[in-house]
Structure formats: structure tokens, C-alpha cells
Amino acid sequence: MNTPNPALRESATFDRGVISEIQRAAETGIYDIRGWGAKRKLPHFDDLLFLGASMSRYPLEGYREKCDTDVVLGDRNAKFPLHLDIPITIAGMSFGALSGQAKEALGRGASEVGTSTTTGDGGMTPEERGQSKNLVYQYLPSRYGMNPDDLRKADAIEIVLGQGAKPGGGGMLLGQKITERVAGMRTLPMGVDQRSACRHPDWTGPDDLAIKIIELREITNWEKPIYIKVGATRTYYDVKLAVKAGADVVVVDGMQGGTAATQDVFIEHVGIPTLAAIPQAVQALQELGVHRKVQLIVSGGIRSGADVAKAMALGADAVAIGTAALIALGDNSPRYAKQYEELGSAAGFYDDFQAGKDPAGITTQDPELSKNLDPVEAGRRLANYLRVLTMEAQTLARACGKSHLRNLEPEDLVALTVEASAMARVPLAGTTWIPGAL
Amino acid sequence: MAPVATTEATVLDLASSSTRTVNERLTSPEAPRTVTVTGPQGAHALACGLDSDIDVTIEGHVGYYCAGMNQQATVTVTGNAGVGVAENMMSGTVRVKGDASQSAGATAHGGLLVIDGNAAARCGISMKGVDIVVGGNIGHMSAFMGQAGRLVVLGDAGEALGDSLYEARIYVRGTVASLGADCIKKEMRDEHLTELRELLDQAGFDADPSEFTRYGSARQLYNFHVDNASAY
Numbered sequence: 001m002n003t004p005n006p007a008l009r010e011s012a013t014f015d016r017g018v019i020s021e022i023q024r025a026a027e028t029g030i031y032d033i034r035g036w037g038a039k040r041k042l043p044h045f046d047d048l049l050f051l052g053a054s055m056s057r058y059p060l061e062g063y064r065e066k067c068d069t070d071v072v073l074g075d076r077n078a079k080f081p082l083h084l085d086i087p088i089t090i091a092g093m094s095f096g097a098l099s100g101q102a103k104e105a106l107g108r109g110a111s112e113v114g115t116s117t118t119t120g121d122g123g124m125t126p127e128e129r130g131q132s133k134n135l136v137y138q139y140l141p142s143r144y145g146m147n148p149d150d151l152r153k154a155d156a157i158e159i160v161l162g163q164g165a166k167p168g169g170g171g172m173l174l175g176q177k178i179t180e181r182v183a184g185m186r187t188l189p190m191g192v193d194q195r196s197a198c199r200h201p202d203w204t205g206p207d208d209l210a211i212k213i214i215e216l217r218e219i220t221n222w223e224k225p226i227y228i229k230v231g232a233t234r235t236y237y238d239v240k241l242a243v244k245a246g247a248d249v250v251v252v253d254g255m256q257g258g259t260a261a262t263q264d265v266f267i268e269h270v271g272i273p274t275l276a277a278i279p280q281a282v283q284a285l286q287e288l289g290v291h292r293k294v295q296l297i298v299s300g301g302i303r304s305g306a307d308v309a310k311a312m313a314l315g316a317d318a319v320a321i322g323t324a325a326l327i328a329l330g331d332n333s334p335r336y337a338k339q340y341e342e343l344g345s346a347a348g349f350y351d352d353f354q355a356g357k358d359p360a361g362i363t364t365q366d367p368e369l370s371k372n373l374d375p376v377e378a379g380r381r382l383a384n385y386l387r388v389l390t391m392e393a394q395t396l397a398r399a400c401g402k403s404h405l406r407n408l409e410p411e412d413l414v415a416l417t418v419e420a421s422a423m424a425r426v427p428l429a430g431t432t433w434i435p436g437a438l
Numbered sequence: 439m440a441p442v443a444t445t446e447a448t449v450l451d452l453a454s455s456s457t458r459t460v461n462e463r464l465t466s467p468e469a470p471r472t473v474t475v476t477g478p479q480g481a482h483a484l485a486c487g488l489d490s491d492i493d494v495t496i497e498g499h500v501g502y503y504c505a506g507m508n509q510q511a512t513v514t515v516t517g518n519a520g521v522g523v524a525e526n527m528m529s530g531t532v533r534v535k536g537d538a539s540q541s542a543g544a545t546a547h548g549g550l551l552v553i554d555g556n557a558a559a560r561c562g563i564s565m566k567g568v569d570i571v572v573g574g575n576i577g578h579m580s581a582f583m584g585q586a587g588r589l590v591v592l593g594d595a596g597e598a599l600g601d602s603l604y605e606a607r608i609y610v611r612g613t614v615a616s617l618g619a620d621c622i623k624k625e626m627r628d629e630h631l632t633e634l635r636e637l638l639d640q641a642g643f644d645a646d647p648s649e650f651t652r653y654g655s656a657r658q659l660y661n662f663h664v665d666n667a668s669a670y
Contacts, residue, residue, distance in 0.1 A: 030662060146545065192604070193661050202503075202540075208502070208521065215482070218457070218458065219486055
């Protein structure tokens with residue numbers, strides 16, 4: 001590695017990354033497309049701390065006193081709500097963006113610990129349905145692979161209005177990942193860029209959506225919970241309208257949420273951080289008198305049991321993980337360091353999911369690369385990771401004296417920064433001050 | 439509700455029962471083979487999710503998503519239909535004797551949708567294999583992102599016909615206000631005349647295929663190229 005000349009002064013405005021991007025844009029004439037979600041530093045759960053018990057609160061004994069983790073999702077209207085053992089679910093990721101092996105592994109891992117996984121743009125594969133005890137079927141604007149038989153096979157239906165990485169944007173599965181099977185599932189030619197519309201084709205607002213939800217309920221005999229997923233932006237209003245439209249569960253995906261492929265400028269410059277979205281969503285549910293009745297799932301940058309516990313303390317009923325689940329499967333593993341370098345990247349940095357050349361066999365449709373992922377082994381890794389998340393969250397909840405993860409509350413939290421305090425609506429540590437609070 | 443049995447068909451009356459009750463009856467394994475639904479009064483999501491080869495006639499006007507996701511069934515609406523009639527249909531036949539609102543046949547994978555009257559905007563949007571035959575005119579942005587299937591229009595088409603079209607084929611007898619991005623006029627070869635004749639026959643329209651113009655994708659936008667950036 002070259003040692004920079006100490007006399008050289010890098011521009012803060014035009015640093016080497018910015019210069020490189022300008023040069024790339026000038027050369028190719030197209031914006032940068034990549035996966036993996038926002039990379040800039042954002043206010044996050046790390047800016048919050050738990051107030052463990054001392055004198056004024058009474059902690060529970062670790063590993064001895066019970067701290068339950070189960071959650072029921074969608075018991076407002078559905079005949080068969082989802083009963084999950086842990087409040088950590090797997091976010092929607094498509095077959096097409098991910099290999100069949102990766103989808104199978106997600107199903108295996110989630111089922112082993114009693115939680116759900118979710119389809120994505122492209123429809124439901126038999127492997128995924130077969131390995132997933134609880135499978136949420138996404139109803140997306142593109143309706144690729146959408147059919148009533150699969151709708152009825154699902155355990156819940158998630159109407160996707162937005163994604164944290166790209167609220168207001170559609171999908172982009174580039175031609176290099178469109179194999180014969182992916183193309184067949186999406187009714188498009190092989191090798192064609194598969195653009196997904198940014199909005200649903202047959203309704204234009206919440207009043208229409210309410211009718212669409214009734215249609216989906218009618219087709220599935222009012223058995224399945226209906227989720228509505230929004231990218232975090234105008235979250236307060238979006239959640240209120242989602243409830244009005246009839247959602248049983250609202251999914252709010254923060255700006256740190258991942259993606260298979262979209263414009264870098266979209267990933268980094270649209271949406272609001274997960275931390276800022278949760279209080280808005282909870283306020284909307286509380287004002288409607290449906291908090292804990294219409295469940296709230298939060299996603300976007302969840303990495304640890306601390307993130308899980310903090311999201312739940314702020315009012316979420318459950319969380320969903322995407323990027324972290326892929327890492328647990330083996331994404332960006334040092335095992336493939338050499339191959340990542342050959343692709344011009346490095347383990348821990350690889351984000352060219354659109355290229356379909358993932359040596360870990362996860363974000364690819366190349367049959368040879370896909371073989372690098374053993375779905376049984378990867379599923380076991382995911383299950384281990386989910387167990388760790390759960391145990392970590394339980395540990396923190398017990399320290400706050402809580403016998404169930406859902407009993408965590410904002411009162412258990414303080415903020416380290418003024419920004420996090422204002423966004424999360426919890427006091428700045430050591431004070432009773434919440435910026436902006438009345 | 440107790441169905442009213444007649445010599446010709448079972449009659450289900452929405453004036454005295456709910457959509458839920460009627461849909462449950464239509465989708466039950468014991469559903470009658472021939473059903474007439476009366477008094478729809480613009481009900482939404484009527485006869486959606488059917489999955490057997492029953493014959494349903496709805497006497498009157500229906501609201502949104504009538505016959506949505508239909509499989510196998512033959513559904514006839516004697517009046518007008520609201521948004522998204524036969525959306526995501528997989529197979530079977532849906533016929534609207536009046537006019538249809540926007541997004542008729544949206545994302546439908548198969549089957550035949552016939553609209554005797556006019557269809558509003560976005561008819562056949564994201565169509566994925568369905569055949570749609572419209573006796574009158576269609577509104578703007580029809581067949582937007584149409585992936586597969588055939589759209590036949592005996593009247594005129596609105597603006598931006600076939601915008602961002604993939605492999606769906608469009609036949610229009612009348613005028614086209616404008617073509618959308620990557621949609622172009624194409625030659626009517628013998629196989630297209632034959633295909634169109636068959637579609638018109640299936641839909642029950644007496645028209646001369648030679649009077650129609652075929653439109654399809656120029657396939658210039660299938661893979662991003664910077665020289666096409668202004669078309670996106």
C-alpha cells in the first residue's frame with residue numbers, strides 16, 4: 001500500500017471516493033448501481049443506551065428467570081394469525097436477486113428457530129415454500145410471478161409499497177442475472193433488464209388500497225394476515241393510511257435497509273433513518289388506538305440483539321433482517337477474499353449484487369457460483385445468528401426487569417446524542433430533555 | 439343465504455346478502471355450475487378468486503376487481519365494471535358487456551378478457567399473457583410495460599400506447615393518439631392476420647383483420663444503454 005505524502009491535502013468536498021465516482025460516471029454515462037443499502041453513517045441504535053436496573057428498577061436473573069420472546073402477528077382480521085417464537089423475521093428478498101440455495105437457506109434457518117421468511121419480486125419457489133414453516137408472500141407492484149395458488153399457500157401477505165433503500169423507486173434486476181428460470185417466473189425474455197414499477201398498477205391511493213385488501217382477503221378466505229410495507233419517509237402519515245386501508249401489520253423499512261440493486265444516489269439520499277421512523281410509526285398507531293393491535297415490524301440496519309431490543313423498546317412488535325441475514329449465510333465472508341479482490345472489491349465491501357458474480361453463491365444466478373453455498377450449512381449459520389440475536393435481546397430485557405421482550409419501553413432508553421434524542425424521542429443521557437418534546 | 443333455485447341457474451341476490459357470502463358460495467367445492475348474481479350495485483371484489491369452470495353472470499354494474507385472479511371460470515358482467523376487472527387473471531374468460539374502468543386486465547397471466555364497450559386508461563397494464571379484446575376505445579398508457587399476451591382494440595387508443603412494452607402484441611383498428619417509449623408500428627404478416635382472426639372470433643366480434651395495425655416493442659430499452667437515456 002502506498003503511503004500518502006503528508007504534504008498532500010485531500011479535499012473534504014472532492015475526496016478520493018468522490019473523484020473516483022466522477023471519473024466512473026464520465027467514463028460510463030450511467031449512475032452507479034449497487035446493492036447492500038446505505039453506507040453513510042446515520043443516526044442509529046448505537047446512539048441509544050439501555051438503563052439497566054439498579055435501585056429504582058428490579059432486574060431479572062439472567063438465564064434463570066423467564067424472558068419470553070414470542071409474538072403474534074396479524075390477529076386483527078385474519079382467521080390464522082402468525083405465531084412466531086421470536087420477534088425477528090427475515091425480510092423479503094427475491095429469488096432472482098438471490099440464488100435458490102440462498103432462499104432455501106433462509107427458509108431453513110428461519111424455520112429452525114420458529115420465525116418467518118418472506119418472498120420477493122419474482123414470486124414463490126417450491127424450495128422456499130418447502131423449507132419455510134412460515135412464509136410471507138410479497139404482493140409487489142411488478143406482480144412478477146404473482147398467482148392466486150401461491151397466494152393461498154402463503155401464511156401472510158405483504159403488500160409492498162416501498163423499500164427503505166429506495167422509497168419511491170422500483171426494482172432493477174439487471175439482465176446478467178436473468179437466467180431461463182428467473183425469466184420464466186417473471187414472464188420476460190432471458191437477459192433483459194427486469195424493471196419493476198415503483199407503484200402498483202391497479203390502485204392509486206389508500207382508498208383504492210382498502211378495496212384491494214378486501215379483494216386479497218376474499219381470495220384467501222380471510223385467513224391470512226395482511227401486512228403493508230412502506231419505506232421510511234413520511235412515516236407518520238403512511239402508517240396512519242396503512243391502518244385506515246386495513247393493514248393487520250405495518251412494516252416500516254428504514255433508510256439503512258438493503259437492496260439487491262438500485263442507484264447509489266437513491267440508496268444514500270432518499271428516506272429517513274430507522275431510528276427516526278419508529279417513533280413516528282408508534283405515534284400514528286397510538287393516536288389511532290391500535291398500537292399492539294396492528295403490529296409494527298421494523299427493518300433497516302438491524303444487526304444485533306441490542307438493535308432488536310431497542311427497536312422493540314421504541315414500540316416495534318418485531319423486527320426484520322435482510323442484509324444481516326445474508327452476512328450470516330456467508331455473504332462477504334473472508335473465505336472468498338481472493339475472489340472478491342479479483343472482482344475489484346474485498347471481503348466486507350462487496351456490493352455489486354447486480355453483477356451476479358457473487359463468489360459466496362448468494363446474490364447470483366450462476367449455477368457454478370451458487371454451488372458455493374450449502375443451504376443446509378448456511379441455514380444452520382442463520383439459525384445460530386437468530387438465536388444469538390434473541391439471547392442478546394433477552395439479556396438486555398432482563399437487565400431492565402422485563403419478563404417479555406415486548407415489555408421493553410421507551411422509558412428503558414436514553415440517547416447519547418442530541419440528534420438521536422430528538423429522533424428517537426427519548427431523553428438525552430443524564431437529563432430529562434428530549435429536543436422538540438412539548 | 440339460501441340460494442334461489444331456478445330451472446336455468448342458481449340465483450344469488452346481493453341485495454339480500456353480502457359479497458363475502460356470495461364469494462364463499464362461488465368458491466366452495468359445491469358451487470353450482472351456473473350462477474346468476476343479481477343486485478351487485480357496484481360491489482367490489484365480486485366473483486374474485488374463482489377456481490373452477492363455473493359460469494357466472496352478474497346482472498348489473500360491478501365495482502373494483504371483479505373476477506380478479508380468475509382461474510377457469512367464465513364470468514359475464516352485463517353492466518359496467520370498475521377498476522381492475524379481471525386483474526391478474528390466470529385462465530378462463532371474463533366479459534364485460536358495458537364499459538370498463540382503468541387497469542382492466544392488469545398483470546393478467548392468461549385467459550380472455552372481452553370488453554364490449556370502452557376501457558379507460560391503462561388497459562392491460564403489465565399484462566403477462568392474457569388476451570384482451572376491446573370493442574370500443576381504450577385510454578392512455580394502455581399495455582404499459584406489457585410483458586406478454588395480445589391486446590386487440592376495435593376502436594381508438596389513447597396516448598402513450600404500449601409504453602415500455604416488452605413482448606405483448608397490440609392490434610388497433612382505429613387511431614392511436616401516440617405511441618409510448620419503445621413501442622413501434624410493425625408489419626402485419628399472415629401469421630398476425632390469422633392470430634387476430636382467431637382472437638376476434640373467440641371474442642365474438644365481426645371485424646376484418648386487415649383493417650388493424652400491429653404494434654410491438656422496438657426492444658431498444660431491454661438493456662440499459664447510455665445513448666437511450668432520454669427514453670427512460
